Amino acid sequence: MFSEQATPMAQGLLAPPSAEPPTFPRVPVSGYSDCSQPFQLGERSFSRQYAHIYAVRLSGMRPGLECRARSRWGNDIALRKLSELQAGEKCCVVGTLFKAMQLQPSILQEISEEHNLVPQPPLPKYIQPSDELILEDELQRIKLEGAIDVQRLVTGTILAVYGTEQDDGRFLVEDHCFADLPPPLPWNGPSSNRFVLLASGLGLGSVSGEALLSTQLLVDVVTGQLGAEGEQSCAAHITRVILAGNLLSQNTQSRDTINKAKYLTKKTQAASVEAVKMLDEILLQLCTSVPVDVMPGEFDPTNYTLPQQPLHRCMLPLASAYATLRLVTNPYQANLDGVRFLGTSGQNISDIFKYSSMDNYLEILEWTLLAGHISPTAPDTLGCYPFYKSDPFILTECPHVYFCGNAPHFQSKLLQGKEGQRVLLVTVPDFSVTQTACLINLRDLTCQPITFSSFGADSED
């Protein structure tokens, strides 16, 4: 691992400087290809309704789910549409889930004048014991009850349920299944140690500058300006840095200037301008040394709906002069040295966190992989572009590394699938809060956190 290679050469720090300073060439860039074309939108048209994306999601995932249903409950089960259901008959139905939640923020309730209600404040979780699950297919919908965890599931998931229709019109579920892991990709990983650094939530432009020292330490480690020859030789094995969203802090999003009078705000500058300048300088230091992929996040200056388009290069004049800077979409998919990476900046996971009883970000990440869809709650509670031809968030191939940014803690897990899939699940923590980034070794799919803590006012040394 990273630190094990470093320790034997630690004595180099106390030795006199050598006549020829040693140089450590970074491992050459080999085998990078960007696979995020489905997430890049050309001309955008918002004159469509969201019915199309749900229709293509269902028809795109239906064949896979019917296969899974047959392999799980037998080849001779009856696969019915909701319109063909007969009361008392055991059958299997494939459809989209809808969770009717009482606490779900609804714009119609907010503007309803008869209620005269104050709009409810944002809650961490919107689940309630009285929530109900409804299964919808192309034409009809039916309420579900039985062996199905209502609190855990979210709207927009495509699943297959096995059970019977009751006399009162509800469907009694005996078992249900998801699309499960998508088919595996062939493994072409490198034979020597190659590391990729994943960091997210740099949070530039925040009121407190505590994380700035840690950010500078991160840049220094990657560019090889920190540590003895041991650490420098290890840093030379870092082939890429991926910044997974939230490069700017939430403070840059304040919009008080909109409500103030024009004469008060004439000379003020948006907080994000200064923050983007800082980001440009940090990226310049990184880009001179290592290829960097920059993904936008929730608070970054790009569009709000998923898939978020890359930041524009005019915002980063210094860093975009280098070809090593790649501004990419959110979600991001690429082949690095034969290893398929797929990840988001965390909006999909945090949205599911709000509407589900699952508490652990890694558990939610694993669940989205098993459900076969990156972000099932889009477009219901998470903004999404109105696709009509195909849903690009459906997982068709199993990535080797599946990550999400801006998680509260660092967690990682290696998932093994039945068809030989090996996926490394990584939740990249928020750097401005935890000062932790992740190093992924591409050779054996292991992951290690690296923390840059600086001495704060309350530490003892």
Next chain:
Amino acid sequence: MEQPRRITDSFPRRRRGSRRPPGRLKDKKDKDKDEEKVQVKVRDCSRSPSQPPPDPALLEMLRRFDLSWEYGPCTGITRLQRWERAQELGLSPPGAIRDALLEHRDNPDVTYRWVWDGMGC
């Protein structure tokens, strides 16, 4: 029975002399040409003059294609886009519809991006 009425009938599409460059009306030499052009426009109303008008049976077939639920929602996209999407999803839509759509590509009643109240494009 007459042709079934549509919401778009209240907004008839007319192309009156939009191809004539402005300011040439005063030119006496071109007046005859302009008169001919105007006459041709009046006869053909909103269709391009080179193609014969699509017959009502074709329009009826296309409406049935719009309303069939197997191919997904029909609002907000052109019929050709919907046909191609159905083809890619493996729902095998009838090929005759695609031929008809490509044949009458210029006719807005045929290509038909079904809109609500004239919103959208």
